[in-house]
Amino acid sequence: AQTVTQSQPEMSVQEAETVTLSCTYDTSESNYYLFWYKQPPSRQMILVIRQEAYKQQNATENRFSVNFQKAAKSFSLKISDSQLGDTAMYFCAFMKLPNTGNQFYFGTGTSLTVIP
Amino acid sequence: DAGVTQSPTHLIKTRGQQVTLRCSPKSGHDTVSWYQQALGQGPQFIFQYYEEEERQRGNFPDRFSGHQFPNYSSELNVNALLLGDSALYLCASSPADGEYGYTFGSGTRLTVV
Numbered sequence: 210a211q212t213v214t215q216s217q218p219e220m221s222v223q224e225a226e227t228v229t230l231s232c233t234y235d236t237s238e239s240n241y242y243l244f245w246y247k248q249p250p251s252r253q254m255i256l257v258i259r260q261e262a263y264k265q266q267n268a269t270e271n272r273f274s275v276n277f278q279k280a281a282k283s284f285s286l287k288i289s290d291s292q293l294g295d296t297a298m299y300f301c302a303f304m305k306l307p308n309t310g311n312q313f314y315f316g317t318g319t320s321l322t323v324i325p
Numbered sequence: 326d327a328g329v330t331q332s333p334t335h336l337i338k339t340r341g342q343q344v345t346l347r348c349s350p351k352s353g354h355d356t357v358s359w360y361q362q363a364l365g366q367g368p369q370f371i372f373q374y375y376e377e378e379e380r381q382r383g384n385f386p387d388r389f390s391g392h393q394f395p396n397y398s399s400e401l402n403v404n405a406l407l408l409g410d411s412a413l414y415l416c417a418s419s420p421a422d423g424e425y426g427y428t429f430g431s432g433t434r435l436t437v438v
Contacts, residue, residue, distance in 0.1 A: 213367070246429075252413060254368070254429035300367050311419075312358065312381060313427075315367030 211236045211303050215316035222291045223324050229276075230286045230319045232301030242304045243277065243284045244313070249297040257299070260284065291323045329418050329430035337436045338406050344435060346401040350418030351428045356380075357399040359391060362413040362432070374399050375421060403435075411437045 212235045222228035245257040260268045260277050267275050276285045301316040330349040338344050350357050356375045360368035370383035374393035393399045413432040
């Protein structure tokens with residue numbers, strides 16, 4: 210079974226500062242995908258960033274980057290130059306490779322507040 | 326281009342009743358997955374439909390059933406509602422391989438009283 214753990218229920222950051230959200234996971238799979246999703250009050254889950262486990266290079270997407278440590282099964286999200294629009298729930302998610310079960314396994318989320 | 330559309334946005338039901346939630350996938354997507362998100366929790370996988378058949382199922386009782394139509398839209402049915410079924414129900418659509426391009430709807434908030 211796959212499990213995803215987010216140990217920070219709530220975090221806050223000053224506007225323009227940097228914040229890191231933590232995520233650990235447990236799996237016996239060797240190839241998989243990891244994701245960070247953002248859920249604002251509109252409730253729609255929005256993809257922030259994706260990492261393929263077979264890639265050693267950490268994914269980046271504008272102000273968002275990850276620190277992927279496969280051996281430690283750790284997948285943290287760094288948000289640089291935080292903006293008010295980044296205020297939302299952030300979910301870490303795991304997915305096995307397609308054709309072996311393409312469902313998301315989500316963590317319990319981190320509520321991020323960006324303070325003006 | 327419309328994304329994933331879910332209806333209704335909110336509804337209130339009484340224990341023991343039955344409910345049907347609806348989802349229209351993003352244009353070009355043929356696979357629909359349903360998730361239940363209880364308050365303060367992450368979404369949990371209910372099941373996935375592809376080619377009008379249930380392709381994969383999570384750990385949910387048989388009270389939860391679904392259907393996919395030839396136009397790829399989908400319904401989630403829940404029978405004999407329990408208070409614990411109160412949650413946000415999210416629909417996500419994707420191309421068949423699901424590797425890229427998952428799109429979520431804004432969900433249906435179900436309250437069981």
